[in-house]
Amino acid sequence: MASYVLEADLTWTGAAFESEIQVEVDEAGKIARAGRLGLTADRRLAGLALLPGMVNAHSHAFQRGLRGRTERFPQRSGNFWGWRDQMYALARAVDAERFRELSLAAFLEMRAAGITTVGEFHYLHHVQRQDFALDEQLLGAATQAGVRLVLLEVYYRLGGINKPLREEQQRFETKSTHAFWKQLDRLAERIDPARQSLGVAVHSVRAAGREEIGAIHAESLRRGLVFHMHVEEQRQEIADCRGAYGRTPLALLLSQLGSCENVTAVHCTHSEPDELASFAQGGGRVCLCPVTEANLGDGIPGLSPLAAHPASLCLGTDSNSRISFAEEMRWLSYVQRLKQEQRAVLANERGEVASALFAMATTGGARALGVDAGRIAAGAWADFMTLDLGHPSLAGWTAETLIDAFVFGGADGAIQATCVGGRWE
Numbered sequence: 043m044a045s046y047v048l049e050a051d052l053t054w055t056g057a058a059f060e061s062e063i064q065v066e067v068d069e070a071g072k073i074a075r076a077g078r079l080g081l082t083a084d085r086r087l088a089g090l091a092l093l094p095g096m097v098n099a100h101s102h103a104f105q106r107g108l109r110g111r112t113e114r115f116p117q118r119s120g121n122f123w124g125w126r127d128q129m130y131a132l133a134r135a136v137d138a139e140r141f142r143e144l145s146l147a148a149f150l151e152m153r154a155a156g157i158t159t160v161g162e163f164h165y166l167h168h169v170q171r172q173d174f175a176l177d178e179q180l181l182g183a184a185t186q187a188g189v190r191l192v193l194l195e196v197y198y199r200l201g202g203i204n205k206p207l208r209e210e211q212q213r214f215e216t217k218s219t220h221a222f223w224k225q226l227d228r229l230a231e232r233i234d235p236a237r238q239s240l241g242v243a244v245h246s247v248r249a250a251g252r253e254e255i256g257a258i259h260a261e262s263l264r265r266g267l268v269f270h271m272h273v274e275e276q277r278q279e280i281a282d283c284r285g286a287y288g289r290t291p292l293a294l295l296l297s298q299l300g301s302c303e304n305v306t307a308v309h310c311t312h313s314e315p316d317e318l319a320s321f322a323q324g325g326g327r328v329c330l331c332p333v334t335e336a337n338l339g340d341g342i343p344g345l346s347p348l349a350a351h352p353a354s355l356c357l358g359t360d361s362n363s364r365i366s367f368a369e370e371m372r373w374l375s376y377v378q379r380l381k382q383e384q385r386a387v388l389a390n391e392r393g394e395v396a397s398a399l400f401a402m403a404t405t406g407g408a409r410a411l412g413v414d415a416g417r418i419a420a421g422a423w424a425d426f427m428t429l430d431l432g433h434p435s436l437a438g439w440t441a442e443t444l445i446d447a448f449v450f451g452g453a454d455g456a457i458q459a460t461c462v463g464g465r466w467e
């Protein structure tokens with residue numbers, strides 16, 4: 043790809059929209075320079091605003107296949123665990139082709155929603171025993187969709203604390219830490235380094251023993267990889283963990299891991315405030331998935347302990363029951379407003395909420411995934427989205443109000459295009 047210079051009517055430079063900003067994209071698909079460079083644009087984005095593409099830090103792409111299929115309750119009751127049985131049924135039923143179709147559909151929908159990087163928390167590995175055939179399908183689907191992929195390869199050995207895997211969990215199995223790292227090494231050979239990278243995950247405290255969690259984390263640190271885990275989405279998990287280990291899952295991580303600087307805990311819906319504060323203090327990050335958490339009736343996380351650590355937060359579409367990052371940002375803000383009976387929840391030091399939410403949706407996710415994306419600045423990947431300044435849902439915008447108008451009132455249709463690694467296709 044030849045290098046080129048972009049200029050939109052307005053460009054998001056991290057804290058504000060500015061005009062007359064040129065962005066130079068290099069041959070490798072990164073941003074060489076950005077600012078008032080006095081260059082003539084090769085590509086003039088008239089009527090558009092240029093923003094960093096958004097970073098989805100937590101997804102299970104194949105769960106796109108459940109959309110519209112888990113919303114009826116003949117018994118007039120339903121919870122997370124009932125939904126999980128339906129998800130297991132899907133996981134057992136998909137073949138390689140269907141898995142790829144669903145992943146591709148999810149990734150294309152993400153791009154249309156302004157998401158240019160996805161952290162895929164990938165635990166559905168096998169078609170036949172231990173073949174990891176679906177890992178390959180996932181890489182293929184991401185390549186086809188052109189989305190930047192951080193494949194968070196998931197370790198999954200147990201079917202509950204100290205319990206063997208259930209029949210319906212067999213396709214998730216990683217037999218040992220040795221076999222797991224062997225597969226990571228295989229994947230490292232297969233990925234496209236221009237658009238794909240690896241991270242590791244342990245599914246949850248339910249899926250691995252505490253020593254294994256510690257060992258996988260230690261090796262992730264040694265390899266310079268990010269480490270993700272589902273943490274405290276459900277009260278049952280906390281009760282089981284207390285029963286087995288005498289402490290909560292988050293306390294177990296704090297005691298078992300040493301440094302939490304590469305760790306992202308997904309959900310933390312029912313976390314103890316002091317443990318959450320210690321975790322963030324130690325560099326840990328929290329990924330919230332507000333639309334999924336609402337859909338599953340998980341509960342509302344208490345975010346006050348994280349107020350001093352705004353950079354620790356990021357967002358994910360998780361079950362992909364809906365793929366809209368604008369909606370994730372709004373849900374995050376609105377449930378907290380409802381809970382706290384306040385409007386300025388999650389505001390940054392300038393009192394701006396939309397900017398703070400957009401930072402979570404971009405740089406927050408990028409940090410959690412270990413990619414230099416989510417910002418329009420030299421050295422970052424040239425991953426962008428554009429907003430149609432003529433879109434009715436943004437009407438009345440000014441350079442000062444546009445980010446607020448988009449975050450709180452913008453339709454997904456206002457997102458005109460996305461670009462990954464300098465490529466706009």
Ligand SMILES: [Zn+2]
Pocket residue numbers: 100101102163272308360361
């Ligand atoms: Zn999840």
